[in-house]
Amino acid sequence: MATVTDGIHVLTVAGEIDHQTGGTLHQALNVSGTARPRVVVDLARVTFMDSSGINVLIIAHRALTEAGG
Template structure:
């Protein structure tokens, strides 16, 4: 798979902060997210998910390094899912840790947005 770096934000993540590394793999936008997704950091994720300039945008959000997700983060993901679907694309979530996976299941987002155990599964399924 060809990989092209698009954006790179800070790699060291302090408590309460969010870091997003954006790459493109085989035409799929991959956002590797680390830290906490909440009301203070949700806008950063929202901006990273805006790929409205792409035709039929496909996006995978790698949640493996996300330590916290609240309702603000859930809303950002739902808004992105709706926008990407409307544009003829899709959003997939990959590799959520146990605490994030539990939240996704509790609110039922895993029944709305495709969730995969690994990044590789999200890229190929």
């Protein structure tokens, strides 16, 4: 689930994040076209995350930082 509060994209993730679901997370984290994109990822309901999920978060962090977020 994704919401926007005060210009901050809040993404609530649930279940497992692995090589099969990482693409969906990657797409959800794509906030291109947003000036100074700010994103919070709530992982409280994630029951499992492997290295592919961590890689998605690292890639998103780098992209958002480059965009001034």
